[in-house]
Amino acid sequence: MFTRVLTALRDVATYNALLVRSGSFRADAMKAYSEWLLAQRPTVQVRREIARVTPAAVPHTGLSGAALALAATSQSDHTPRRINIVLTDFIPNRAFAGIHTALDVADKLGARTGLPVQLVTLSERFGANEAAEARTVLTQRFARPVNVVYRDALLDTTFNPDDIWVVTHWTTAHPAAVAARAGVIRSENVVYLIQDYEPGFHAWSTAHTVARSTYDAGFHHLVNSAPLAKYLRDTAGVEIDDECVFAPALNIARMQEVARLRERGPVRVLFYGRPSKPRNLFSLGVAAMMDAVQRLGDRAVSVEFISAGEAHDSIDLGAGVQLKSVGALPWDAYFALLPTASVVLSLQASPHPSHPPLEAAVSGAIAVTNEFAQTRNDLHPRLSAVSADPESLGAALTDAINRISDEGPGSYSGLADGILGSEIDGVIDTLAGRIGF
Known part of the structure; x- marks a missing residue:
């Protein structure tokens, strides 16, 4: 009993320390708490949506944060057709690779079909001010006007029954599935951009089960990377067409520049580590570096170990060697650091091949990562994918x-x-043909 109390106290102390030191951890914690509060009782917005949907849709209310948001919308043949890209929110300075990929898909699909692109956001915290900022940023990015419809405005917005919908995270795919069951949108008009095996982001639970169910909603699957497609098909039993699997984009010019800047010198190991993101296996990475320090013996003190991705205190790896954090880095700072690190350790407990090990390998470093369901071991000669121990x-x-x-x-x-x-x-050309263009 006493041991459990001490463990709980240590966990609380660790949590509080991360809240103080890590801005990204603090933001994620507040987001999770806000979502928990919202789940305790229907908000005014959710009650408005309940009043608009068919009775058969109501039981889905608590299964995702915006389960009824799309089922409650109105349709009219007189409204111009659009491509609706559905995101939880869009905060330009916090938009990472997955969001940018979703926007690129919508942009390319819009160019291919000739339809205007419209952003639909589902977070109740994303309102008129955020929508105005997003509209400005996206209009510049797409080089054409982009309308933004936020959650509170959805009930006052009319969509065309033949609109094309692009969903990407399971929390946007589930509302589309509910709307399709209710006959509000057509499942054959929905493109599901799958960028990771998202049921794995949750313990075996309602969230895990609902996330998995979205793969069976009858949407067109568009999969980001062949390793992920292999896992979805072979392990998860999801039907995937190879013609709808595309390669994640690496910045080739930037990688070539990084390779040119590399010089021979003392070895620096860069650990891409984010303590607040369980799938990045932070503790396992630290254990691996401690093991390496023991194997290196006296030579370990000549090797520098640094981590990037999220701020944390220095960690003793043994033998007088410290892992020092440089915290979260903007893109330019990250690419300035990469040429100085000739060995990169980057772990991920999901089948999507993350960018850091690939960027390291193609730019001349040696990358070490964990194997995952035999999806990584042959990706590049300078990428070593081994058992996760x-x-x-x-x-x-x-x-x-x-x-x-x-x-x-x-x-x-x-x-x-x-x-x-x-x-x-x-792949976009193939997809456009399948949705009638």
Whole structure:
């Protein structure tokens, strides 16, 4: 009993320390708390939606944060057709790779079909002011006007029955599935951009189960990366067409520049670590580095270990070696740091191939990551994907350090054609044909 109390107190202390030190952790914690509060009772907005939907849709109310939002909308043949890209929200300075990919898909689909693009947001915290900012940013990005409809305005907005809908996170796919069941939108007009195996973001629970159910909603699946498609098909039993699988975009020019800037010198290990993101396996990464320090022996003190992605206190790896954090970095700062790190450790407990290990490998560093359902081991000769345990990762990290010490960093070496999927423009052409264009 006493041990459990001490453990609980340590957990509380760790949580409070992260709240103080990490802005991203604090933002995520507040978001989770706000969502928990919203789930306790229907808000005014949810009650308005309940009043608008068919009775059969009402039981879905609590299954996702905006379950009824699309089912409560109105349709008219007199409204011009659009492509509606559905996001939880869009905060320009907090939009990461997944959001940018979704916007790129909507932009390319709009250009291919000739339909205007409209952003629909489902978060109740995203209102008129945020919509105005998003409208300005997206109009510049798309080089044409982009309308933004936020949650509170959805009930006053009319959509065309033949609109095309692009959903990406499961919390946007579920409202589309509810609306399709209610006959408000057509499932054959919905494009589901799948960017990770999102049921895995949750423990076995209602959220896990509802997330998994969205793959069976009858939408057109558009999958970001061949490794993810393989996992969805082989492990999760989801039907995926290879013609609708595209390769995630790497900034080739930037990677070539990083490779040119690399120089031989003391070995620096960069750990992409985010303590507040469970799927990045922060504690396992620390354990792997501690194992590597033991394997290196006296040579360990000549190796520098740094982490990026999220601020945290320095961590003792043993033998007088410290892991020092540089925190979250803007893109330019990240690409300035990358040439100085000839070994990169980046872990992810999901099948989507994250960018840091790929960017490291193609730009001349050696990347170490965890294997996941046999989706990573053949992606690149300079990427070592091994079992997710401290000893295997520590051994791979030690081998990488020794190799860099002997050979120095490599030159630019791109990924093999098609290994991550097809070129996105061709995939968009295929998709456009399937939705009637």
